[in-house]
Amino acid sequence: MTQLSANDLKSVEGFIFDIDGTLALADRMLSGYQPLPGAVELIELLNQRKVPYVAFTNGSTKTPIQLVQALGKAGIAVQPDRTLTPPAVAVSIFRNKGYKRLLVLGVEGVWRPLAEAGFDIIVSPERADDADAVLVGWHPEFRLDDLDAACRAVWAGAGLYTVSTAPYLASREGRTLGISGALTAAITSVTGKSAVIVGKPAAEAFAVAREILGVPADRIAIVGDDLSLENAMAHQGGAVSVAVHTGLASAEDIAALPRAQQPHHSIQGVSVLLEVLQ
Secondary structure (H helix, E strand, O other): OEOOOHHHHOOOOEEEEOOEOOOEEOOOOOOOOEEOOOHHHHHHHHHHHOOOEEEEOOOOOOOHHHHHHHHHHOOOOOOHHHEEOHHHHHHHHHHHHOOOEEEEEOOHHHHHHHHHOOOEEEEOOOOOOOOOEEEEOOOOOOOHHHHHHHHHHHHOOOEEEEOOOOOEEEEOOEEEEOHHHHHHHHHHHHHOOOOEEOOOOOHHHHHHHHHHHOOOHHHEEEEEOOHHHHHHHHHHHOOEEEEEOOOOOOHHHHHHOOHHHOOOEEEOOHHHHHHHHO
16 A cells, blocks of 8 residues: 555546545435535546546435536536446346346435336335345335335345445444445345345446446546445456545554555545646
């Protein structure tokens, strides 16, 4: 693990940025983004230079358009075609699987991208025992009827998928409960079926982001605050890992990792990346 320098970025042609804890911090319900130092200027610089990037969140509270609008209110002018949420990855996976009928646990940001992609969507607590797959996302209004519907579909043979199994994420209030992870754990404990992750650090998620960028894996820098997500995805996919200290991971946490698992670069925040690029 080394500090970041301009020389380190010579081979980098595109970036994948985490949002919560990297570019911005929201409240515990993931609303009202506030930009982290350097984020506004960094995205503006990349837009000006036409450097490809993707703002990739494991959060599914918003559709991509809603996410662009929310970030825009915070001054972070992410281009609409440069955002990625796990449901978009799920669309790719489910099409490849030939799935048609889906049971979804979650808010509009979870089910709408799937509906717009042409899938037959049933939103829990409505039952869909004949569903091809169950997708678990951000669902703060979760009730036992949702758990019942999901478990019955899985018992009947539906595949189990989740946007994330992360137990928590970064917010302005510190660690915030990862709702999809908690719900997925409940369904798994009842059904005994493990869930397939469609968000970070899944290989399919990196493949979709890479397709948006149009850049080879080894020329992509993945910038994030969660060592189990962005850093893991970078190592698995052969990308450059840049860890920031503005969210979940501190410099001490990073240094405590086994050497082979440490990010390639550890920086205070994206403000450092901005300085290097300037």
